[in-house]
Amino acid sequence: MEGVSVNYYIGLSAILFIIGALGVLVRRNALVIFMSVELMLNAANLAFVAFSSVNNSLDGQIFVFFIMTVAAAEVAVGLALIVAIFRSKKSIDVDQINLLKG
Amino acid sequence: MTTDLILFLILAAVAIATAVGMLLSRNAVYSALFLVLNFTTVAVFYLLLGAPFIAITQVTVYAGAIMVLFLFVIMLLGSEKLPERTVLPWQKPTAVFLAFVLMVEGAYLIFTQTASGIITNNPVESTGSPQAIGELLFSEYLLPFEVTSILLLVAMVGAIVLTGDRKKGGQS
Numbered sequence: 001m002e003g004v005s006v007n008y009y010i011g012l013s014a015i016l017f018i019i020g021a022l023g024v025l026v027r028r029n030a031l032v033i034f035m036s037v038e039l040m041l042n043a044a045n046l047a048f049v050a051f052s053s054v055n056n057s058l059d060g061q062i063f064v065f066f067i068m069t070v071a072a073a074e075v076a077v078g079l080a081l082i083v084a085i086f087r088s089k090k091s092i093d094v095d096q097i098n099l100l101k102g
Numbered sequence: 103m104t105t106d107l108i109l110f111l112i113l114a115a116v117a118i119a120t121a122v123g124m125l126l127s128r129n130a131v132y133s134a135l136f137l138v139l140n141f142t143t144v145a146v147f148y149l150l151l152g153a154p155f156i157a158i159t160q161v162t163v164y165a166g167a168i169m170v171l172f173l174f175v176i177m178l179l180g181s182e183k184l185p186e187r188t189v190l191p192w193q194k195p196t197a198v199f200l201a202f203v204l205m206v207e208g209a210y211l212i213f214t215q216t217a218s219g220i221i222t223n224n225p226v227e228s229t230g231s232p233q234a235i236g237e238l239l240f241s242e243y244l245l246p247f248e249v250t251s252i253l254l255l256v257a258m259v260g261a262i263v264l265t266g267d268r269k270k271g272g273q274s
Binding site: 003004005006007008009010011012014015016017018019020021022023025026027028029031032034035036038039042045046049050052053054055056058059061062064065066068069070071072073074075076077079080081082083084086091092093095 | 104107118133141144152156160164176190193196197200201205212218219220230235246253260264265
């Protein structure tokens with residue numbers, strides 16, 4: 001049997017997503033938490049492209065394109081927020097960010 | 103074991119290993135570099151799945167632009183390593199437990215709701231060529247594509263406002 005079942009791709013996507021979720025929960029460095037969010041987005045993209053390929057439809061790839069755009073915008077704003085937090089707190093440890101008012 | 107499956111397993115092992123490496127690295131720079139490797143591996147997956155345009159976008163946008171931005175901010179803030187403190191000692195066991203629960207849920211869904219379909223690795227005759235993507239993007243998905251430009255503009259203005267120096271810039 002040639003080829004790979006789509007289930008394998010979905011399984012890999014799920015594993016990557018869970019690693020990303022675990023990273024968000026475990027790590028305290030705000031930058032690493034942010035990277036884990038990127039990993040989760042990437043896992044979702046992999047599932048999109050896998051289903052796009054198996055259904056022979058391009059809509060999934062268009063969605064991945066939009067997700068990448070949103071991720072780029074999110075990274076720009078998120079890193080700006082982290083820099084702003086670092087300026088006021090002198091740290092990017094998320095445990096120390098416990099006040100709404102800086 | 104076909105060659106397709108062997109290739110998939112090798113790439114999947116690399117992807118998972120780099121993701122775990124990102125999670126476990128004490129140094130944020132190593133985390134970022136592991137993540138670059140992970141994104142590149144996923145780009146190879148996109149090539150195998152017949153999406154060369156998405157694969158190149160992945161390498162340029164994710165592994166290129168986004169991760170370089172991350173590395174810049176890590177080195178700008180000088181916060182590669184955080185001092186070891188345990189404010190919440192129950193945090194890690196709880197997180198691992200919750201991730202395990204999520205994994206069980208995902209495994210349950212994957213093993214009960216099996217999707218059918220075989221993907222043949224065919225990077226040459228792919229459907230997701232830049233031409234096909236572009237035609238779809240500028241016909242059926244024209245409005246979302248235009249809205250994307252507004253989103254990027256908002257993100258750009260937001261980043262400038264958030265990082266702007268308020269003392270010198272004269273902003274209120």
